[in-house]
Structures are given as structure tokens and as C-alpha cells.
Amino acid sequence: MAARALLLGFILVFACFSDTCFAIIYFSSLQRTLVVTASHPQRLLKAGEDKITVTWGLNQSFPAGTDSAYKTIKVQLCYAPISQVDRAWRKTHDSLSKDKTCQFKIVKTPYTTTNHTSEWTIERDVPTATYFVRAYALDAQDQQVAYGQNTDAKKTTNLFEIQAITGRHVSLDIASVCFSAFSVVALMGFFFAEKRKGGKAQQ
Amino acid sequence: MEISSNGAETQPKFALPVDSEHKATEFRLFSAAAPHMRAFHLSWVSFFACFVSTFAAPPLLPIIRDNLNLTATDIGNAGIASVSGAVFARLAMGTACDLFGPRLASASLILLTAPVVFFTSIASSPVSFLLVRFFTGFSLATFVSTQFWMSSMFSAPVVGTANGVAGGWGNLGGGATQLIMPLVFGLIRDIGAVKFTAWRIAFFIPALFQTLSAFAVLMFGQDLPDGNYKRLQKSGDKQKDKFSRVFYHGITNYRGWILALTYGYCFGVELTIDNIIAEYFYDRFNLKLHTAGIIAASFGLANIISRPGGGILSDVMGKRFGMRGRLWTLWTVQTLGGVFCIILGQVDSLSASVAVMIIFSIFVQAACGLTFGVVPFVSRRSLGVISGMTGGGGNVGAVVTQLIFFKGSKYSKETGITLMGVMIICCSLPLLLIYFPQWGGMFCGPSSAKTATEEDYYMSEWSSDEKDKGLHEASLKFADNSRRERGRSVHSQTLPSNATPPANA
Numbered sequence: 215m216a217a218r219a220l221l222l223g224f225i226l227v228f229a230c231f232s233d234t235c236f237a238i239i240y241f242s243s244l245q246r247t248l249v250v251t252a253s254h255p256q257r258l259l260k261a262g263e264d265k266i267t268v269t270w271g272l273n274q275s276f277p278a279g280t281d282s283a284y285k286t287i288k289v290q291l292c293y294a295p296i297s298q299v300d301r302a303w304r305k306t307h308d309s310l311s312k313d314k315t316c317q318f319k320i321v322k323t324p325y326t327t328t329n330h331t332s333e334w335t336i337e338r339d340v341p342t343a344t345y346f347v348r349a350y351a352l353d354a355q356d357q358q359v360a361y362g363q364n365t366d367a368k369k370t371t372n373l374f375e376i377q378a379i380t381g382r383h384v385s386l387d388i389a390s391v392c393f394s395a396f397s398v399v400a401l402m403g404f405f406f407a408e409k410r411k412g413g414k415a416q417q
Numbered sequence: 418m419e420i421s422s423n424g425a426e427t428q429p430k431f432a433l434p435v436d437s438e439h440k441a442t443e444f445r446l447f448s449a450a451a452p453h454m455r456a457f458h459l460s461w462v463s464f465f466a467c468f469v470s471t472f473a474a475p476p477l478l479p480i481i482r483d484n485l486n487l488t489a490t491d492i493g494n495a496g497i498a499s500v501s502g503a504v505f506a507r508l509a510m511g512t513a514c515d516l517f518g519p520r521l522a523s524a525s526l527i528l529l530t531a532p533v534v535f536f537t538s539i540a541s542s543p544v545s546f547l548l549v550r551f552f553t554g555f556s557l558a559t560f561v562s563t564q565f566w567m568s569s570m571f572s573a574p575v576v577g578t579a580n581g582v583a584g585g586w587g588n589l590g591g592g593a594t595q596l597i598m599p600l601v602f603g604l605i606r607d608i609g610a611v612k613f614t615a616w617r618i619a620f621f622i623p624a625l626f627q628t629l630s631a632f633a634v635l636m637f638g639q640d641l642p643d644g645n646y647k648r649l650q651k652s653g654d655k656q657k658d659k660f661s662r663v664f665y666h667g668i669t670n671y672r673g674w675i676l677a678l679t680y681g682y683c684f685g686v687e688l689t690i691d692n693i694i695a696e697y698f699y700d701r702f703n704l705k706l707h708t709a710g711i712i713a714a715s716f717g718l719a720n721i722i723s724r725p726g727g728g729i730l731s732d733v734m735g736k737r738f739g740m741r742g743r744l745w746t747l748w749t750v751q752t753l754g755g756v757f758c759i760i761l762g763q764v765d766s767l768s769a770s771v772a773v774m775i776i777f778s779i780f781v782q783a784a785c786g787l788t789f790g791v792v793p794f795v796s797r798r799s800l801g802v803i804s805g806m807t808g809g810g811g812n813v814g815a816v817v818t819q820l821i822f823f824k825g826s827k828y829s830k831e832t833g834i835t836l837m838g839v840m841i842i843c844c845s846l847p848l849l850l851i852y853f854p855q856w857g858g859m860f861c862g863p864s865s866a867k868t869a870t871e872e873d874y875y876m877s878e879w880s881s882d883e884k885d886k887g888l889h890e891a892s893l894k895f896a897d898n899s900r901r902e903r904g905r906s907v908h909s910q911t912l913p914s915n916a917t918p919p920a921n922a
Contacts, residue, residue: 300488341483381613394532401528
């Protein structure tokens with residue numbers, strides 16, 4: 215009896231330390247208490263080269279104490295609706311554990327009551343798409359409790375585009391062409407050699 | 418390098434026991450003896466390389482789709498393109514094998530498609546991606562040359578096994594690539610390349626492997642136990658056949674068409690799953706790329722035993738129950754594959770999905786092996802064309818299935834998988850219609866008519882003019898050797914006779 219209770223207790227404690235214990239958080243339940251702005255040199259940005267400057271802070275129109283639970287701020291780069299069309303791997307879900315809208319982390323820092331600014335060079339693995347910036351306020355258990363974004367609720371304003379790197383290099387192109395030519399030439403070579411051997415056998 | 422046998426008088430020595438056509442009657446897996454087992458190893462390795470190349474893109478799609486800005490529709494189209502090229506390529510390959518021999522036919526195709534795999538590294542848009550996948554897919558026609566080569570080297574008691582192991586271990590490439598490509602990609606990325614460059618470099622591996630395997634086939638392989646086509650044709654030991662006759666006798670055999678359809682729903686399904694399963698697990702269960710690749714790989718890796726198992730099972734059933742046993746087993750196994758496919762689309766948890774997928778893969782791949790236990794007997798003169806039709810039908814099944822169920826966002830992947838299972842069951846039913854006069858079909862026994870012998874069946878492919886010229890000799894030998902397909906109880910009563918063709922057939 216005691217052993218069973220101990221086992222149950224053990225399982226519960228274990229479960230609480232695993233991800234599955236956490237309650238499902240829905241985006242629609244979060245309050246938009248943060249003000250986020252993102253500025254960039256031009257509308258079309260290049261991955262690996264251009265920088266985005268992000269500023270965030272608490273919206274002062276909310277009562278004091280709203281941010282008592284905020285411990286960390288996570289700022290992310292998120293896909294705009296136009297870049298989510300026909301791409302189920304970028305789909306927006308209300309359940310945040312399933313949501314795939316925001317796949318790139320810009321910065322994650324402890325929360326400060328004053329406005330914070332951060333400059334971020336766009337990483338080279340960011341794909342070509344249209345984006346906006348969203349900041350989540352996380353509590354001590356790393357759970358989202360509030361958010362803010364630089365666009366409106368429908369995600370239509372203040373969007374910007376990022377152009378990805380191609381990933382191609384001249385050396386790769388040359389290597390491809392050379393190896394391909396080699397395969398075809400080798401085939402011709404074999405045919406030629408076979409024909410000569412066949413001709414010799416006849417004589 | 419050709420292993421040439423001596424002149425017509427002296428009996429050439431072979432490492433394995435052979436029948437009257439010099440085809441091996443035993444299959445020794447761990448031997449590489451020329452010409453039989455060496456041909457086996459060359460054919461499965463080169464086919465494996467082609468499979469690795471054709472399905473090298475799917476496990477890396479989560480990276481490629483971001484680099485090339487692909488939509489789900491683009492990905493679906495490329496997947497369809499990757500298997501549609503081989504539809505006609507397989508038929509053409511079958512004919513090429515009949516006319517030029519499997520060695521030259523397969524090596525040429527492999528070396529001509531290797532450049533496309535190299536060019537995958539420089540793809541930069543959805544269109545170029547679709548094109549490289551389309552042309553790379555042509556290399557899957559080496560399946561036909563593999564089966565043709567095995568059917569030329571191995572005799573009836575072991576032809577199912579040889580075909581099954583060669584086909585299965587080649588198909589293994591579709592699974593191995595799901596493991597190899599993420600690994601190679603990870604390695605290159607860790608060395609320092611950016612993600613969008615690392616995947617491009619990774620494609621050089623399958624391309625080089627493909628090229629080298631073709632060289633091996635050309636240098637060490639030979640078409641028939643007695644030598645290569647060209648040399649045998651020059652010495653008069655092999656008659657050069659006419660394309661139009663070979664083609665005609667192939668496409669007018671209704672059994673070839675039925676097998677083409679049913680193969681579309683075992684092999685075609687296998688190709689479809691190779692294309693969609695990694696992304697399915699990655700997206701549905703939120704796995705890492707590496708993990709999704711491992712799970713997807715286990716589908717293709719089951720080929721190491723399942724397809725050979727199907728071939729062996731076909732031979733075992735053939736020995737005991739003859740052709741009827743082969744047909745019944747094929748239908749049962751394939752239908753069960755469909756049942757498990759339906760279940761796969763329904764299960765919700767990761768562990769259940771993986772378990773059902775593995776069971777499903779075993780049945781589907783065994784059905785492929787069982788199909789090619791029947792194919793060698795459908796025609797002797799047009800073996801290549803029948804093999805090509807069946808093989809091509811496999812790819813048609815893949816194209817049709819992906820078009821209906823896995824293009825764009827109409828059905829969720831789970832629903833598509835369930836519906837595909839239903840289609841497997843329906844499209845396996847035509848097997849009930851296959852009938853050989855000398856051996857019977859699933860529901861009917863052999864015909865008791867006097868003209869229903871193996872010789873009559875295979876001689877019907879030759880006109881009396883051709884018989885007068887003696888062009889039918891090889892088919893005659895094959896007919897005699899195929900008498901075992903009557904099954905054990907009948908075969909033991911039938912004494913193998915020196916078959917003489919009826920006077921004016």
C-alpha cells in the first residue's frame with residue numbers, strides 16, 4: 215500500500231518535471247501588454263547582412279503590477295500570413311505548443327521594466343519570406359504569459375521581407391559540371407573500348 | 418573484362434550448379450563467383466545507388482523547402498515527378514534489355530542520370546527542383562535491368578529468391594538514404610557550412626556512389642552465363658531478336674497488364690511512402706529532422722528481409738503448390754498490406770504509428786517480392802517488356818496515388834494514407850483473373866486440353882517461320898525448366914521429357 219502510494223507520488227513528481235505536466239497555453243488567452251517596434255534600413259532585407267533593431271517595453275496604459283510575473287522576454291521572428299499559404303509547416307495554431315508561426319529567435323533576455331532595444335543581424339538560415347516581430351513575456355517556468363508584436367492583430371501592417379542566401383557557391387557549380395561531364399565522357403569511353411575489343415575479336 | 422566460356426563443344430565450368438540454359442539452380446548469397454553471383458551483387462548495388470539518389474531529397478526537404486521557397490504544392494509536384502519519369506523509362510529499359518543486354522542498358526542509364534544528381538546541388542527554384550527530381554527518377558528504371566539480369570542468371574527454383582533479394586536490397590536505398598542524407602548533411606554543417614549550402618554539398622555523395630557503381634557494372638558484369646550479348650550474337654549462340662515482335666508479344670499478354678496494375682499498389686505505395694513519410698513524422702509529431710529520418714528509414718530498411726522474404730515465400734509456395742500457390746500468396750499478402758495501411762492512417766500516437774508502419778512495410782514489400790516470383794513466367798521471349806511493364810506500372814501507381822491523395826493541401830496526410838490503403842485492397846483484386854492454361858489460376862485448375870503444356874504456352878510467342886529458323890530454342894529450354902510450376906504433387910508424376918515441338922503448331 216505504502217509502496218503503491220510512493221510509486222504514484224514518484225510518478226506525479228516526475229511528471230511535473232516533464233513537459234507534459236504544463237497546462238496547454240492558448241495564444242488567444244494571452245494579453246497584448248507589450249509594445250514592440252522593429253526598424254530596419256529598407257523593406258527588403260538580406261539574410262546574413264542586414265540588421266533589425268527591435269524595441270520592446272510594457273504598454274503603460276496597463277495597470278501597475280501587470281508585469282509582476284514576467285521574468286524573461288523572448289523576441290522572435292514570425293511568418294506573415296502570406297508566407298504561410300500552402301505551407302503547413304508554418305501554420306498558426308492557437309495552442310502555443312503546436313504553433314509554428316514563430317520559428318526564429320531574435321533574442322531572449324531577462325525582463326526589465328524599462329524599454330529595451332536590441333540589434334540583430336539576420337542569420338543566414340532564415341528563408342525568403344515576409345515577416346513580423348513578436349515578443350513573448352515568459353514567467354519563471356518559461357511559460358508564455360503575455361505578448362506584443364510590431365504588427366496589428368490581423369498581421370497586415372509593418373511587415374518586412376527577408377531575402378535568403380542562395381547557399382550556392384561558384385566552386386560547387388564548377389564541381390557539379392566537372393563531375394557530370396566526367397560521367398558522360400567515361401560512358402563514351404567504355405563504349406569506344408567495347409567496340410574496339412569487339413572489332414579485334416572479329417579479326 | 419569478359420569471362421568467356423569455351424567453344425560450343427566443351428561444357429564450361431561454373432561455380433554453381435546450373436540447368437540446361439546455364440542458369441544457376443542455387444543461390445549462394447555470400448559468394449561473388451562469376452558470372453551468376455557477381456551479376457547479383459553488381460545489380461543490387463547499382464540499383465541501391467539509384468534509389469539513394471532518387472530519394473535523397475525527401476529527408477532534407479525541411480531544409481530545401483526553406484532554401485528554395487517551396488510550397489506544399491511544389492513539394493507534391495516534385496514528388497510526383499520523381500516517380501513519373503521512370504514509368505516509360507522502365508518500359509524502354511525492358512526493351513533495351515531484350516535487345517542489348519542488361520549490362521550495357523543499366524550502366525548507360527546510370528551514367529546518364531548521374532549528372533542530374535550533381536546538378537541538384539545547383540537547383541535554385543521550385544522549377545529547377547522539380548526538373549532535377551524528374552530526371553533523377555529515370556534511374557529507377559534500373560529495377561527492370563536488375564530483375565531481367567537475375568531472371569537470365571537464375572533458374573526457376575531460385576528465380577523468385579534472386580529477384581526478391583536483388584530488388585529488396587536495391588529498394589533498401591530508399592530507406593538508407595533517409596539515414597545517410599541527414600547524417601551527411603549534419604556532418605557538413607558541423608564542419609562549418611551554412612544549412613543552405615550543406616545540403617547542396619551532401620548531394621555529391623549519392624551522385625559519386627552512382628557513378629562508381631556504373632563503372633563496376635561495366636567492368637565486371639556480363640549479360641548471360643555464357644557471355645555478353647554482343648559476343649554471343651556474333652558467334653551465333655544468341656539470336657538477335659526483332660524489336661517489333663518482342664514488343665508485340667509483351668504488350669498483348671494480358672497478364673502483364675494485370676501485374677502492372679497490382680504492382681502499382683505494392684511498389685507504387687512503397688515509392689509514395691518514401692516520398693512523404695519523413696515529412697509526415699516531422700510535421701505531425703514535431704520530431705527533429707534526424708529522428709524523422711530514422712523513422713522514415715526503418716520503412717525502407719525493412720526491405721532487407723521483407724522483399725527477399727516475399728521472393729523466397731513465392732519459391733516455397735511454387736515448389737509445393739505451383740503457380741497457383743504463388744498467385745494466392747501474392748494476393749493475400751498484398752491485401753493485408755492494404756489493411757495495415759488503413760490502420761496506419763488512423764493511429765494517433767508516435768509509437769503506435771512506428772509499429773504499424775513497420776508491419777505495413779513488411780507486407781507491402783513482401784508483395785513486391787512475390788510479384789516478381791510470377792513475372793519471369795509470364796513470357797520468355799518478351800521477359801524484358803513484361804518486366805518493364807510491371808515495373809512501369811509500379812511507378813504509375815506511385816504517380817496516381819500521389820496525385821490523388823498527397824498533392825497540395827486537399828487531404829491531410831493521415832487521411833491520404835488511409836484512403837491509399839483502401840485503394841491497395843481494391844487494386845489487388847485483378848490478381849483473381851490471372852490464368853495460365855498449363856498451371857491454372859487462383860480459382861481454376863490447369864486446363865485439361867492437350868495443347869495446354871508449358872511448351873505450347875511459350876511456343877505461342879514464335880511464328881512457324883521463326884521456329885523453322887530455330888529462333889525458339891532458348892524458349893524451349895525454359896519451358897522444360899518451368900515444368901516445376903505445376904506444383905509438387907503433379908510434378909512428381911510428370912517425367913521431365915525431351916520436349917519436341919508439335920509438328921505444325
